Every structure is written in structure tokens, then in C-alpha cells.
Amino acid sequence: MLELKDVHAQYGAIVALRGVSIHVAEGDLVGLLGANGAGKTTTLLTIAGVIKPSRGEITFRGVSLAGLPPEMIVRKGIAMVPEGREIFPTLTVQQNLRLGAFIRRNRVEYRHDLEEMGELFPILGERMHQSAGTLSGGEQQQLAIARALMSRPRLLILDEPSLGLAPRLVDQVFRLIARLRREGMTILLVEQNVIQTLRIVDRAYLISMGQVEMSGTPEELKRHVDMESVYLGATVAARGGGQGRGAP
Amino acid sequence: MSMSLRLLRDRIPGASTVLMLVVMLLLIAAVTEALGSTVLSRFAIRMFIDMTLVLGLQMFMGNSNILWFPHVGFMGIGAYASVIFSMSPLQKILSLPELYPFLADVNLPFLPALLAGALVAAAVAAVIGLPLMRLSDFPAVIAGFAMLIVIHAVLTHWEALTNGPQTLFGVERRTYVMNSAIWACVFVAVAYWFKESKSGLQLRASRDDLVSTSSIGVNIVAVRWFALVLSAFAAGIAGGLFAHFITSFSPKAFFLRETFIILAMLVIGGPATVTGAVLGTVIVTIVYQTLRWVENTLNIEQVFAQPIAGLTDITLAVMLIGMLILRPAGIFERREIGWQALRALWPWTGADAAPEPAADPQVVRKAAETKQRR
Structure with a gap:
């Protein structure tokens, strides 16, 4: 349904994304994980049309989103819940x-x-x-x-919905997301809460330094990734494979 | 409350607000007519014209929260344009000798001329709004102020259309208590409808938060532009009514003094509500005209050795400053007059008379804090 192919993006001279490829299939609940500054929000803003990618391609239901203003992208059926619950008080x-x-x-x-x-x-x-x-x-x-x-x-994007909530409410929000998925909604969930996220998603991408470090089902990720290092923003978070560990 | 009223309230949420305001205005008009005093009717007509103007300003400024100066400029455009459409060819030879030939023979009845004049004002707003509506906050305010200067300069120097800085005279009197009151009522309904409409709601959302308004897919520039054109149309109607009431005027009538008065009316009443626009106009008119009468009487009677001046303007300015300190959202803040508000005042109603929480200043403060915490 949503496909990002080798997307690069930058803020002026600062490169924020260096080739992100993501695939969200219809009916899937996909997680996007990573530490602060890894490029999660930038990825969302490029999907939403707020930031124009400098390279790469974003398609939604087979149609390219290149050059569309944010309001047109909303009309195509992508709804985003921005970080920090921007409601109208x-x-x-x-x-x-x-x-x-x-x-x-x-x-x-x-x-x-x-x-x-x-x-x-x-x-x-x-x-x-x-x-x-x-x-x-x-x-x-x-x-x-x-x-x-x-x-x-058609696609719901949630940017850190658990941020700043009390633990009991965090559980509530995750239960709600799981329920929406069961009812057939396609969801891209961006989170720092790795444990909770891996409990409910079908697949997840681990982003670090503007690149997809690893992707797969929750089981695969749990097997290969040192979860604590994800929080700490290690450059190489994958276990084994001779790459060593980036975080203590 | 009876069952049928309850049904009406649920079906048309704003019906009670519009109904109460309209009944109040028509009552004022009827009493004025019945008393038959010339002085009083002049006060009332001036009030209804200002109210039309302030309701127009409320539609744009009240919903977008952009402090908007050029509004009386559009009033001026509506005034001159309506006169050009309504004046007889013979009178034009005297009053507007340099008028372009293709306009010299135009001679419409009052109502079409009034509407045509307002359409001209709306069309000008539509053109200048395209670049201006992209601006927000401080730049939008200053650009708007500059636009008022531009409109004033054009009115003052386009001699063919306006007779330049000199007074344009010989306009037929067409504005009376009843027709000015009806126009004010029309714009009470229009302003309320707009505020509750989809565009109005989107504009009010942009007042809360620009970024998330565009993130839910709202084209903010387009929504603002629509509100501006509607607001300029109301200003144009007010201008046409003014021209056919005062019958001789110059571009000075549409500049800083009038701008200050209508801003004071809207801000004192409460820019976020239609009720605030209406009652702010009533209150400021009463205060302003009473003070002017006091000032004139004192001067005519020569109570003081030298004539006093500026009492009226200073009092109004101090009122405005006091209001901004004590109750910055105006007398009516976010609450419209209606069944709800009346029931809250009525001590004998049942427990279901829950007041609207949005009007509670604490709530607004809490909302602001929530935003700051992030």
C-alpha cells in the first residue's frame, strides 16, 4: 500500500535520511523504531509531503506522491496523528x-x-x-x-502516541492500536517504546542514523537486536554477524 | 423549556443566538421609529452601519485571530462604488465631473447599487487577499496596515472616481432606521452561519494551531481568503449604507479614526463571538455618543474658559486598554448568547442547565498551559 524506495532527505546541509526503504502492506500494522534523532519523524514528514525527498520515491497504492502538497496527500487517504497530540484546545x-x-x-x-x-x-x-x-x-x-x-x-500514521503519557494510559493506547488493526485498519506506528510496540506489530523497521538498520517480524528483531541499544541510539544495534555491538 | 423549543435547539444549534440578537436589533429599530426623534434615529442608523462593519470584521479577524486594519478601506470602496452606481447622470456632472464616460450613464436603483458596490469591495479584497493571506502573525498585521494606507491613498487621489480629497456631495439619502437594521440582522445570521460552517471551523482551528490545521488537510490560505472576501462584502454594504445616509463625505471618513472605533467595538465585545460583535457595537456606540453629547454641550455652554477636546477619544481608548487588561477576550469571550446562556442566568431551571465550559477563562488558560508543556 505504502512504499518508500531509497528515500533521502536533508535539512539544508544536514542529511537526515540516507536511503530509507519501507513497505507497508494493506491491513498491516508496521512499527518504525529508533532512538531520538534516528530519522523517524523525518521519514513521516517526507511521507506527509512536508519535506521533499532529495532522492528516492514514495508511492501510495501504486501512485507516486512526489510533489503533492500535504493537503492533497491527506485527501489520498493518509491520515497522520502528529507527535504531541496537536488537537485544537x-x-x-x-x-x-x-x-x-x-x-x-x-x-x-x-x-x-x-x-x-x-x-x-x-x-x-x-x-x-x-x-x-x-x-x-x-x-x-x-x-x-x-x-x-x-x-x-486508508492508512493511519501515528507518531509516538505514547509519548508523555502515564504508564496505565500507555497500555490503553497500545490496546487501542491493536484493536484498530484487528478491525482492518492499515497502520504505520512510530515509537520509542520498543517492548510495547513489538508486542502488537506485524513487522517493524529499526532506523538508526537515517538508515534502516534492520527489519522483520517482532520475533526476528528480538532475536537479532539488543533492545537496550536501540534506546541508546547505537550505530550498530545488530547482534552477531561479526559486526560487534555498538553499545555496552 | 418546552419540548418543541428543545427540538428546535437540537436541529438548528445557532437558532437561538441569531433569533435573540435579531429580535433585539429589530426592537431597537422599532422603538427608535416610534419615538420619532431625529437625533436618536441618526444614532441608531450609525450604530446599525457600524454593526454591519463590525460583523464583517468579526468574520475574518474573530475567526482567524489576525488583527486586521484594512477593513474600513473596503468600506470606503463600497461607499464610492455604490454612489457611482446609484447617482443620476445629471448629478454626476456636478458631483463627479471627471467621471469616465462609461460610468456616467450608469444609474441603478438603491438596492442593486448597494450590492454592486459591495461586490466591488469584495472583488478588490479577492485580488489583494491572494498574496496577503499567505502571511501569518506579525507580518500579516503590518501588511494589512500598509494595505489600508494604499486604499486610502487611492481613494484620495483617484479624482475621476472619488472627487479626490474634496467632499463628494449630492448623494441621495436612502438609508433609514429600518433598512440599516435589516442589513445588520442579515449579517448577524451570515456571521453566525460562517462561524459554524466548515470553513469557519477550519479557520478557527488555524487560530488554535496552524501546523496541525494543515496536517489534517486544510488549505489555510484558501479558507482565509474566503473569509476575507465575505468580510469585505459586509464592509462594502456598510460603506454603501453610510454613503446614502451621510450624503456627503470625503476619503477621510474611511481611515484611522473609524478603524480605531470599529476595532474597539469588536475587541471590547469579544472578537470570537457574533454576540460580542453586536453588543460591543451597542455598548461603544452608547458610550461614544453620550460622551460626544457631553463634550459638545460643555463647549456650547462654555462651562470652561476654553473648549475641551479629545474627551471622547481618550475615554474610548482607556476603555479599550482597561478591557484588554481585565478581560482580554472581550465581554463575551467565547460564549454566544442563547438558550444555554440564558438558562445559566436563570436560577430556577433544573440541573441540566450545564454551562458551556468553553466560556470558562480557567479552561482557556489550562489549554494554553497544556500547549506550553509540550
Whole structure:
């Protein structure tokens, strides 16, 4: 469904991505793992059209996304939940959700989806007319995800949804993601929480220094990778194969 | 509350707000007509014209949070354009001797001329909005201010169309209490509809956060542009009403003083709401006209050895400063008048009269803190 081939990107002289290739198949939940500064968010921003790749190719459902502005990419069916839960605090929960749905014009569908979000996220259902700024961090995260779902995306991209949440809420968010996947949503999940992520994804990519260090099923990754070094941002995190270990 | 009212409220969420404001304005108009005082009707007409102008400003500035100076410039364009469309060819020979021949014979009835004048204002806004709407924050404000200077200079020097800096006279009086009140009511409904519409909501989202608004696929430039054109149309209508009320005017009428007054009206009332725009206009008009009357009376009666000047402007300015310190979001902040607000004031209603939390200043503060923490 989504295919990145040898994507390079840079901020001025600083090279952020040096040839990232990623494949997300329909119905898959794919994880993108890596330490701070590894290039995870840059990868997402290139998919979203905010950063133009200097080399390489991004295709979505067989069509190239090159040169499309962000709003057109959203219309193609890619919804992104940005890092830091960028909800609109002075608008109500319902207005936030309505903003997610504007790509579609069908009123009946909108009502239906709104009810569905109320069921999927009971807290939001109770607080439809409350301003979003009054929600707690975990509730705001749910709202950000719900808003993205209101556009009925073909692909949902989540950028560090567990960041800054209390442990109990982190569990809740991961359970929610797993549930969305079971219901057939294609998801690209960017995370630093390696343990939790590997529990729910079908496949994962490990990014380091702007390159894909390793990819595979959670079992394969667990077998080959020293998980602690992933957090520490080691240049070579793979175990064995004569490459040595980059982190103590 | 009766069942049918409840149903109406659920079906048309803003009906009660628009209804209450419209009833209030029509009541003011009816009482003014009944009293028959010339002075009072002049106050009322001026108030309804300013209200149309302020509602136009609310549509753009209130929803986008861009401090917007050129608004009265569009009022000026609407004023001159409507006069060119409405004035008889004979009067034009006297009032606008240098007018281009193809415009000299145009002679429309008042309503089409008014609408045509407003369309000219909207068209000018549509053109200059294309580059300007790409700007945000500080650059947008300064560019808007520069645009007011440009419009003023053009009105002052395009002698063929405006009679230059001299007064344009001989306009027929066409604006009265009732038609100016009806236009104010029309724009109450339009401003409310726009605020709650898809574009209005998108514009309000961009007020909260520009980056995430574009990340959900909103074309911010296009949404702002649409609001600007709508707002300039309202300003053009206000200009046409003004021209056919005052009957002789010069470009000076559409410059800094009027800009200050309408900004004070909107900011004091509360730019985020239609209620704020309407009641801010009413309050400032009452204060302003009362002070002017006091100032004039004192001067005519020669109470002081020398005539006093500036009392009105200074008081209004101090009011504005005080408001910004004490209640920066204006009297109405984010709350519209409506069933909800009335029920909150009404002590005998049941427990279901939950006040809208969005109006709570603490909430807004908490929201700001949440953003800062990230």
C-alpha cells in the first residue's frame, strides 16, 4: 500500500535520511523504531509531503506522491496523528472531530462515524461539547486518533502516541492500536517504546542514523537486536554477524 | 423549556443566538421609529452601519485571530462604488465631473447599487487577499496596515472616481432606521452561519494551531481568503449604507479614526463571538455618543474658559486598554448568547442547565498551559 524506495532527505546541509526503504502492506500494522534523532519523524514528514525527498520515491497504492502538497496527500487517504497530540484546545471535542471529517461531505456518514467514535472512545462520547483543552493528556491522545479516523483513512500514521503519557494510559493506547488493526485498519506506528510496540506489530523497521538498520517480524528483531541499544541510539544495534555491538 | 423549543435547539444549534440578537436589533429599530426623534434615529442608523462593519470584521479577524486594519478601506470602496452606481447622470456632472464616460450613464436603483458596490469591495479584497493571506502573525498585521494606507491613498487621489480629497456631495439619502437594521440582522445570521460552517471551523482551528490545521488537510490560505472576501462584502454594504445616509463625505471618513472605533467595538465585545460583535457595537456606540453629547454641550455652554477636546477619544481608548487588561477576550469571550446562556442566568431551571465550559477563562488558560508543556 505504502512504499518508500531509497528515500533521502536533508535539512539544508544536514542529511537526515540516507536511503530509507519501507513497505507497508494493506491491513498491516508496521512499527518504525529508533532512538531520538534516528530519522523517524523525518521519514513521516517526507511521507506527509512536508519535506521533499532529495532522492528516492514514495508511492501510495501504486501512485507516486512526489510533489503533492500535504493537503492533497491527506485527501489520498493518509491520515497522520502528529507527535504531541496537536488537537485544537479552544474548540469542542465534537468540533475537533468534525474537522477530521471534512474531506467527506456526506452528513449521514458523518453522524454515523461520530456515534462510532463515541462508542470506541466512551470518554469522548461523554464530553462531546466540552472544549478539548479541558481533556487530560490521555484523552487528548484519544481525540487526536479519533480525529484522524474521522477522515476514514486508508492508512493511519501515528507518531509516538505514547509519548508523555502515564504508564496505565500507555497500555490503553497500545490496546487501542491493536484493536484498530484487528478491525482492518492499515497502520504505520512510530515509537520509542520498543517492548510495547513489538508486542502488537506485524513487522517493524529499526532506523538508526537515517538508515534502516534492520527489519522483520517482532520475533526476528528480538532475536537479532539488543533492545537496550536501540534506546541508546547505537550505530550498530545488530547482534552477531561479526559486526560487534555498538553499545555496552 | 418546552419540548418543541428543545427540538428546535437540537436541529438548528445557532437558532437561538441569531433569533435573540435579531429580535433585539429589530426592537431597537422599532422603538427608535416610534419615538420619532431625529437625533436618536441618526444614532441608531450609525450604530446599525457600524454593526454591519463590525460583523464583517468579526468574520475574518474573530475567526482567524489576525488583527486586521484594512477593513474600513473596503468600506470606503463600497461607499464610492455604490454612489457611482446609484447617482443620476445629471448629478454626476456636478458631483463627479471627471467621471469616465462609461460610468456616467450608469444609474441603478438603491438596492442593486448597494450590492454592486459591495461586490466591488469584495472583488478588490479577492485580488489583494491572494498574496496577503499567505502571511501569518506579525507580518500579516503590518501588511494589512500598509494595505489600508494604499486604499486610502487611492481613494484620495483617484479624482475621476472619488472627487479626490474634496467632499463628494449630492448623494441621495436612502438609508433609514429600518433598512440599516435589516442589513445588520442579515449579517448577524451570515456571521453566525460562517462561524459554524466548515470553513469557519477550519479557520478557527488555524487560530488554535496552524501546523496541525494543515496536517489534517486544510488549505489555510484558501479558507482565509474566503473569509476575507465575505468580510469585505459586509464592509462594502456598510460603506454603501453610510454613503446614502451621510450624503456627503470625503476619503477621510474611511481611515484611522473609524478603524480605531470599529476595532474597539469588536475587541471590547469579544472578537470570537457574533454576540460580542453586536453588543460591543451597542455598548461603544452608547458610550461614544453620550460622551460626544457631553463634550459638545460643555463647549456650547462654555462651562470652561476654553473648549475641551479629545474627551471622547481618550475615554474610548482607556476603555479599550482597561478591557484588554481585565478581560482580554472581550465581554463575551467565547460564549454566544442563547438558550444555554440564558438558562445559566436563570436560577430556577433544573440541573441540566450545564454551562458551556468553553466560556470558562480557567479552561482557556489550562489549554494554553497544556500547549506550553509540550
